[in-house]
Amino acid sequence: MTSHSASRHLRPIPARAGVGLKPEHYRSILDTNPDIGFFEIHAENYMGAGGPPHRYLGEIHNRYPLSLHGVGLSIGADRRLDRDHLQRLRRLIERYQPGLFSEHLAWSTHEAMFFDDLLPVPYTSETLVRVTDHIDEVQETLGRQMLLENPSTYLTFAESTYSEIDFIAEIVRRTGCALLLDVNNVYVASINQQWDPTRYIDEYPLARVQEIHLAGYTREADDKGRPLLIDTHDRPVDEIVWRLFEHAIARLGPTPTMIEWDAKIPAWPELKAEADRAEAIMCSMRGKGHSRAAFA
């Protein structure tokens, strides 16, 4: 199998809806050629040497634009970035030429250990220096701008001195990175932290947003009976998140939007229907959205 197809070049991600690519759906996608804007992969799932994952991804990428979403770079960790991992990312980007590359405002490594989760960081000037240094290194090594995603959080650090939005805005200012607006994360964090999610979106640096994520959450309760939403990606997008998405699109205009569904994976038509709904919202609001249009 040749991994470097001549037809494979950087294709920009259109301002349409896409979905996270799951092995369960490889065959349905190749057999039915669905009308969908793009597919997004978790970078770490395609870091094996060869085999069916690359074979399917190569075939799908010959037909659709592809975006790359990292979950293991640990940008918020108080240690040097894992250079080997950064090189693996660089090679994956060279191989598949994704239209967008995003990572998280989170950490997942400590000493030799990798935690399979996106852990929160305190919003302090010390963290800010660490994170901006890491993003500078990522953008330099990869030779491209990255998108940083807003986190879903369950708690607050008493030592934080920045609001989340001020912290993210300052990262953008110092590094020139772009942003991914995860609307489900906005809602999950806002309920957990008692923020106003609409205001969060309004205050987010929208001019830098190049992609949106949507997903489902699980509702639980904390020690005091307050709602505690968990970012589980295991069900449809909630109605209230759809309304926040409409609000974001009214501000942003059509924006590449990805449905994340990573656990209890549904049959292909159910996932496709979620993408269709996101696309219908964007179509119905065409002509609106000034935040980025004015900036572009």
Add this chain to the structure above:
Amino acid sequence: MQPLHERQRGFAAALLDSALAVPADLIGPDGQPCPKRFAVYRNNVVVGLIEALRANFPAVCRIVGEEFFRVMARAYITSEPPTSPILLDYGAGFANFIGRFEPAATLPYLPDVARIERAWTEAYHASDAAALAPAALATIPSDRVPDLCLAVHPSLRIVRSQFPALTIWRMNVDDGVPSPVDLESGGEDALVVRPAAGVEVRSMPPGGAEFVAALANRQSLAEAAEAAMSAYPLFDLSTSLAALIGVGVFVGYSFAEGACPIETKVRPT
């Protein structure tokens, strides 16, 4: 205010050790400590890794049941947490861990079933290479056959068991139906390879494991046959070789002049 590295050290330690107290100054919206919120991270880390193991060891999970598997996986995660963000690599030491996991001692074949599953995962993600077509060897003059050196596929793995581990594995994957197995019925050797799209798992005849291991270690056909026959004098060379070619175990060949010059790599599992 504690420095970031101390904050993350304390956070990390408490994540994997639920006996440790929740780190200080992690608060809810009212500014008060709220242990259940930290518990979400604890739970996410462990559940995510258990799921990663369950996906890679479906037969082990089916044999011991969900509840037992979760307990065993959790113990493994605590003892050998992942060191790489590439979780498709996680679980290399799971089979050996199962062998040391006291509650699983009544299932002595279980580590070998796990080894087959691990070999399957490694083969699935291994480098691609085109398998040698059977016709490719047909034109080799018979006097040169003994010096033939065969390069094995990079996905090739061999799992040897003193138990009928392959039979047990087959009964516990896909549509397999478990039925009583005589553990005294003798050992089984499994060959795992991914010549094209799909992973193939085959049972090997006596002497077969020695034969393939010798070829993988760049010994000539004559040397490999000798290794097989010293393990099992009735080893059927031509039938075995035809079967291996048929499965797609080989990707190239050359002729021995001393040691085989072909670059091959094998990791007997």
